[in-house]
Amino acid sequence: MEQKKFDFKEIQGREERLAPGHRMCAGCGGTIAVRNVLKALHPGDKAVIGNATGCLEVSSYMYPYTAYEDSYIHNAFENAGATLSGVETAYKALKKKGKLTENYKFITFGGDGGTYDIGLQSLSGAMERGHDMVYVCYDNGAYMNTGVQRSSATPMYADTTTTPTGKVSDGKPQTRKDLAAVIAAHNVAYVGQTTFIGNMKDLYTKSEKAIYTPGAAFLNILAPCPRGWKYDAPDIIEICKLAVETCYWPLFEVVEGEWILNYKPKNKLPLEDFLRKQGRFKHLFKPGNEHLIEAFQAEVDKRWEELLFRCQA
């Protein structure tokens, strides 16, 4: 698809599709993700927004108030993919029967719990069937709405309420699932992994591609949660930058099966720069736990090398 030159002022000047006044926490990464993805809808284009149960849903559509300027549907926790696939199919059916003339886009949001875990089957089905829709995961790496329980997106060693650190526990024992790769293996039209960097150009560009590429698209957005990650809320942009500069969260896309690396740090920073600012990794910096950081670093390095190979970068 053709993309116009990124014009920060024009884009940020577009009408808000996520209205202010919702009840998300100050500094919430999920909200930044939603607001900016919706900015990528071209002005005047109609959309139906979907949503899995989670922080976003209970805070943005609390009866009788909705924060959505577009039509919006929440169904349950694990079925955002299937639900929006039903909406998209209804659109096709009504259009075919001449009951609808305007064009609509279909975008659904889920947290990592609703996407990596309980909603994975529903997401996989919707992607495999190739509905013309975008599934956006705002990945904050745990079940934040219910109080910071681990998910399969939680990074290794993170202290969560179901992988608490203790005398015999170093936090989450497993590494995180690479969901973007899982969805890319569905041979969908577009997969993008991004986060909040600089003037949001990467997020905008990928959102626009995801929305306007015909077929199924998936966006994985690292969306820090100040409560769950235990950092000072204003530090969110720095934390996202460190996630990318340490190669914990590489920026890449998969277009029609081709893996493309969008950013390669000149000086790959040590992982501990990303970990140090977050209370959930505090225990890793206790004397005697150096081997845990080493193991985590080795995991990040291994995945980075795999990605470089896939992207032939």
Add this chain to the structure above:
Amino acid sequence: MAIKERMSGNEAVSHAIGQINPDVMPAFPITPSTEIPQFVSTMIANGEIDTEFIPVESEHSSMSAAIGSSAAGARTLTATSSCGLALMWEVLYVAASNRLPIMMQVVNRALSGPININAEHSDSMGARDSGWLQIYAENNQEAYDNTIQAYRIAEHPDVKLPIMVCQDGFITSHAVENITLLEDEPVKAFVGEYNPEHYLLREDETMSVGPYALSPFCMEAKRAQAQAMMNAKKVILDVAKEFEAISGRSYGFFEEYRLEDAEYALVAIGSACGTIKDAIDKLREQGMKVGLLKVRVFRPFPGEEMANALKACKAIAIMDRCEGYNGNGGPLGAELTAALYRAKATAEVVNIIYGLSGRDVTVGDIEGIYEKLVKLAEGENLFGTYPYLGLRSR
């Protein structure tokens, strides 16, 4: 002109679906309802209808996609049985509370376990409190007729609730019987276009569906939903009257078979009613005043009307093709007994569990029940404390 045909129950409801030509059908295969999405897919493949079929990866997604489709403004249906219905459980409530008039063909089958594919009502009975309308059929003709009436009931502005159209697995769904079909045009005219008031894809407005609601609002929403279920009673009878005008076949909440002067009655749902009618005819020849109340509409539950129809009976056997696992009987037994108590009925009542997992029911079995009902009315209980029909003793 009525069309004489021979069809299975699955073929019959699929024929009705073809005549209605709904907008969207998500479905997942499960025995014995699988044939319905197969028949619909074939009609689509042959260009006979232009329904959009979504081959979902599970029944949970089937109902989830149906909810999305219906909320978006499309006339939507799905079909399932047994464990498939069980997998939908969570979102059945979402469909009903969002007031989405989805039609679901339920081909009744036992829930696991042991895994069993035959007729039983445990699947839809388990979903009896999910907020869906439920209409049951004795045979292929009724399954066809109920399908044609379903959207008219579900989509009515006073109702706006999803509807289950139920038939017995294999006995009805797969057995081929004679049937009288309506022509396409009168069916299309009867069902009409679906023009909802509010929906996601309405171009001149936006709407939000599926809110989080706090206690100050939730209870009112649930009461309004309960009202819709109550409103459905009038709508079901009105639609039945209109259907009679085009088909000559009359329907109500239930069918009374030789019940008017009956002293001993059975109350049952589904295909076993055919067997019961045969037994009644036989016993009537011998001078016994026996009858049947065949339940068609279970949701809304026409308790008052049923109690009224049974008021002259001396003894009643309420037949449940569903175990309640409560040590007290089945769901029809519980609800009808409560209704009879409220109506101050004086009949002796027994609740019998029968036909589980497709266990055969014979005319002889039914005759035996009527004979025991006579004794029960005389004060002698030959049923025991927890009667099962046709249970092997070893």
